[in-house]
Amino acid sequence: MFNKSIKAYEEACEVIPGGVDSPVRAFKSVGGTPPFIEKGEGAYLFDIDGNKYLDFVQSWGPLIFGHCDKDIENAVIETAKKGLSFGAPTVLETQLANEIVEMFENIDKVRFVSSGTEAVMSAIRLARGVTGKNDIVKFEGCYHGHSDSLLVQAGSGMATFGSPSSPGVPADLTKHTLLCEYNNIENLKKCFTDSSDIACIIIEPIAGNMGLVPADEEFLKACRELCDANNALLIFDEVMSGFRASLKGASGISKTKADIITFGKVIGAGMPVGAFASNKRIMGYLSPDGTVYQAGTLSGNPVAMAAGLVSLRKLKANPEIYDDLSVKALRLVNGLKRVANENNIPLQVNTRGSMFGFFFCEKEPKNFKEVGFCDFKRFATFHHEMLKKGFYFACSQYETGFICTKITNEDIDACINAANQIMKNL
Numbered sequence: 001m002f003n004k005s006i007k008a009y010e011e012a013c014e015v016i017p018g019g020v021d022s023p024v025r026a027f028k029s030v031g032g033t034p035p036f037i038e039k040g041e042g043a044y045l046f047d048i049d050g051n052k053y054l055d056f057v058q059s060w061g062p063l064i065f066g067h068c069d070k071d072i073e074n075a076v077i078e079t080a081k082k083g084l085s086f087g088a089p090t091v092l093e094t095q096l097a098n099e100i101v102e103m104f105e106n107i108d109k110v111r112f113v114s115s116g117t118e119a120v121m122s123a124i125r126l127a128r129g130v131t132g133k134n135d136i137v138k139f140e141g142c143y144h145g146h147s148d149s150l151l152v153q154a155g156s157g158m159a160t161f162g163s164p165s166s167p168g169v170p171a172d173l174t175k176h177t178l179l180c181e182y183n184n185i186e187n188l189k190k191c192f193t194d195s196s197d198i199a200c201i202i203i204e205p206i207a208g209n210m211g212l213v214p215a216d217e218e219f220l221k222a223c224r225e226l227c228d229a230n231n232a233l234l235i236f237d238e239v240m241s242g243f244r245a246s247l248k249g250a251s252g253i254s255k256t257k258a259d260i261i262t263f264g265k266v267i268g269a270g271m272p273v274g275a276f277a278s279n280k281r282i283m284g285y286l287s288p289d290g291t292v293y294q295a296g297t298l299s300g301n302p303v304a305m306a307a308g309l310v311s312l313r314k315l316k317a318n319p320e321i322y323d324d325l326s327v328k329a330l331r332l333v334n335g336l337k338r339v340a341n342e343n344n345i346p347l348q349v350n351t352r353g354s355m356f357g358f359f360f361c362e363k364e365p366k367n368f369k370e371v372g373f374c375d376f377k378r379f380a381t382f383h384h385e386m387l388k389k390g391f392y393f394a395c396s397q398y399e400t401g402f403i404c405t406k407i408t409n410e411d412i413d414a415c416i417n418a419a420n421q422i423m424k425n426l
């Protein structure tokens with residue numbers, strides 16, 4: 001059933017480290033071989049063995065309209081016919097920037113990059129440039145891309161000076177990264193007592209990289225207040241939650257407003273795009289207007305901009321999409337919770353708009369340490385069995401799931417039925 005994927009994986013491992021270009025794709029946390037994908041169609045994925053899956057990953061979030069959406073596909077094809085890249089300005093960039101700026105009262109300007117990693121890395125440089133300070137506060141379990149100063153090992157929950165979690169990152173580069181426990185206000189306050197050199201707090205306001213763990217509103221408010229009191233900037237990393245949790249992402253749900261927002265995923269609709277955005281004053285520090293340097297040969301790539309433009313315009317023109325996605329996400333997790341209860345399996349579930357998460361544990365996790373108490377073995381078995389039945393979930397309990405507009409209630413009910421069968425022996 002997976003013969004061709006197994007062979008493809010072996011061949012890939014010969015020439016690509018671990019057979020993949022991004023580690024999570026290798027299925028290390030659940031074991032087994034990842035299916036190699038042939039094509040996508042709406043809510044479905046097809047692998048090279050001819051297996052069909054209902055796709056709850058959607059390229060880790062970007063494909064809010066599912067695979068091969070006709071409007072996005074046409075925009076990409078028509079734009080590509082005019083040339084793939086110019087390294088010169090195009091009006092598409094201004095148009096996409098306008099679509100974003102119009103939506104957020106705290107944003108006047110946007111700079112496009114090619115990935116979420118770049119967006120966050122640049123936002124942090126900007127925050128340091130604007131404040132003239134060096135330290136950054138990051139939370140355990142939040143992922144902000146693979147740039148050096150953000151790859152810091154989760155600690156014990158006490159505010160601590162970071163140590164790198166990957167070889168190849170000099171300790172000197174992470175010594176300015178202060179690690180705090182997510183949703184822990186006291187811990188955060190202590191950070192600001194320990195250091196008077198904090199340039200910014202960077203946070204996933206809806207964490208999607210330790211499973212789905214939203215920040216408490218009180219916690220976000222404390223982040224804002226501590227930044228204001230200490231001349232630091234608040235950065236919302238909305239690379240995942242942007243245009244996913246709601247039309248305005250987590251920023252549209254929370255009353256707390258950030259100084260800088262980073263975006264990715266949905267604004268490229270599957271093409272490589274990231275962005276960071278802020279008000280006029282802060283963005284004025286950025287080169288070529290200001291002295292904080294940041295650049296990219298393929299930044300603002302026309303094909304990527306065209307894909308993002310269609311995607312955002314469709315979302316803005318049809319905001320009811322978010323109600324539909326939220327209802328469907330709830331239908332899925334409530335169904336999973338119900339069949340888990342019927343089978344005496346402890347399961348915690350959560351949604352924010354079209355994002356959903358589930359944990360095999362007794363109590364809803366509020367931070368990274370608590371996610372670590374979940375039953376990972378049970379998740380791995382569940383994942384494999386669901387895959388065999390044609391349901392493609394993210395391959396780790398530390399990831400979030402995504403609903404696309406092409407998923408139907410029948411798809412979701414079929415998934416819940418399959419989960420019920422599996423949970424009888426889980």
Ligand code: PMP
Pocket residue numbers: 060115116117118120143144145146204208209237238239240241264274
């Ligand atoms: N920030 C967040 C919140 C993310 O979820 C991710 C990727 N999942 C990144 C940054 C990094 O984005 P990219 O993989 O495009 O570099």
